[in-house]
Amino acid sequence: MRVFLIAGEASGDALGAALMAGLKTLAPGIAFEGIGGPLMEAEGLQSRFPMEELSVMGLMEVLPKYRHLKRRIAETAEAVVAGKPDALVTIDSPDFGLRVARAARAGLAGLRTIHYVAPSVWAWRPGRAVKMAEVIDHVLALLPFEPPYMTAAGMTCDFVGHPVTTVPLATTAEAAAFRARHGIAPDAPLVLCLPGSRRGEVARLGPRFGAALDLIARDLPGLAVVIPTVRGVAGQVREMAAGWSTRPVVVDSAEKAAAFAAADAALAASGTVSLELAANAVPMVIGYDFNPLTRFILRRIVRHDTVTLVNLVSGTRAVPEFLGEVCQPAPLAAAVLRLLRDPAARAAQEDAMALSMDRLGRGGEAPGLRAARSVLAAIARG
Known part of the structure; x- marks a missing residue:
């Protein structure tokens, strides 16, 4: 065959x-x-x-x-x-x-x-x-x-x-080892930055995510930022992140599971990664944008009030998303800070993420x- x-x-x-x-x-x-x-x-x-x-x-x-x-x-x-x-x-x-x-x-x-x-x-x-x-x-x-x-x-x-329901999760020990390996204190707030797996996404979202993380760092001294990336955009991501004041740690797929297990929250592009974060119980904020022409077209044909898969599968709107013109550093930063500081917001996401995994076949x-x-x-x- x-x-x-x-x-x-x-x-x-x-x-x-x-x-x-x-x-x-x-x-x-x-x-x-x-x-x-x-x-x-x-x-x-x-x-x-x-x-x-x-x-x-x-x-x-x-x-x-x-x-x-x-x-x-x-x-x-x-x-x-x-x-x-x-x-x-x-x-x-x-x-x-x-x-x-x-x-x-x-x-x-x-x-x-x-x-x-x-x-x-x-x-x-x-x-x-x-x-x-x-x-x-x-x-x-x-x-x-x-x-x-x-x-x-x-x-x-x-x-x-x-398949996200079957991906092996890193242990608490592996998460601690990841932090130690990269010089991240055990109690330091750690935010994942996931600007996409396509070059166009990284170019469009990366600068906004980087600026949002700079704003978060002003409120949270000691903030650690980790960017898990994929082969096709790794060089682009490293070059881009080198100019950020948060000095993010860029890791490849070999350390992705440990990075997810070590994280306190994530700022991510819309897509399958939201389910990966849900599988790892990482609270998230979603941002996404197209170029102006594509955005103009999509605004007229999209039929749902959310694009985030966790929201759609769980039937909730627990994950905040910022799409199109509102995908900007200030609102993204405010939403991430709320996740890091508000136990109720985190709990709502945790419930939605668990429900999503069950409905997806866990x-x-x-x-x-x-x-x-x-x-x-x-x-x-x-």
């Missing part, structure tokens, strides 16, 4: 790696081809080109790279057709993956197509599910309320749980294994 996988960013790489591990357990001898990052490569994938080429988001971010991405779509579709896999699995990054699926199906009749991570049609652009159904047969959903939206559009869909079968079962069943249906 052969499966072609496509992931375009760090969160997709994690999903793909867990899926690959599950497929290897259930279908020994399975072969993989496609595009992925370091985690998928560790599971045996030889990425056709660096996954980071696809880590762009927003209209103005994509336009300068349009011709290059178009070439990558064509060559990836050609590889799918040539390889004749039992299934094509596109993981998140729909702007790239679904275009590849459309082109590949045109060249390979009967290709089974699966998309991992349902589009957020409950939040904006409900017509996307119908359009996706033109090229996708089956969907693996991370959120428990998503399958009805997908089946209504004409695709089969399984809720497979979220304690059940590993999502990667559930996803693998769903993929194999979809292939068997033919």
Whole structure:
């Protein structure tokens, strides 16, 4: 059996790696081809080109790279057709993956197509599910309320749980060792800064987050700031953070779990990282912004009053978020300071985070294994 996988960013790489591990357990001898990052490569994938080429988001971010991405779509579709896999699995990054699926199906009749991570049609652009159904047969959903939206559009869909519920957490001893290793006092307030995994996000949010942390440090002497980062933006993050007065510690994925366990609060970009923070019970403030044109368009099509996954899954609004024009240093700093000082605000988040993890499948079968079962069943249906 052969499966072609496509992931375009760090969160997709994690999903793909867990899926690959599950497929290897259930279908020994399975072969993989496609595009992925370091985690998928560790599971045996030889990425056709660096996954980071696809880590762009927003209209103005994509336009300068349009011709290059178009070439990558064509060559990836050609590889799918040539390889004749039992299934094509596109993981998140729909702007790239679904275009590849459309082109590949045109060249390979009967290709089974699966998309991992349902589009957020409950939040904006409900017509996307119908359009996706033109090229996708089956969907693996991370959120428990998503399958009805997908089946209504004409695709089969399984809720497979979220891998964040199975990520190993660092111990108290490991958290203490992390602080000691980086010269952070045991009682010093430690705030995580997570400005995103895409270069555009880091460029747009990093300066605002840095300025917010400077404001927090004025009120909290001894503040420690840690920035966990990923391969594709590590150099950019280090260069940016070197100019901050808080002198943040920048760590890679090897120290991420310990950093989360050591933290008192986090200032983070919107996205999957909010669930990672929830899994580690780290209270958070969310900030996000696009360029002005993308912001203008989204303001007219977004259907929800929150974009933070913890809020959506828990059905609460416990996590404060600052989007668009209000994503500015002063309100971000005030919200983080409140989390550090107000036990009631922290308790509300802790309850919402615990509820989110339970609803995402904590304690059940590993999502990667559930996803693998769903993929194999979809292939068997033919």
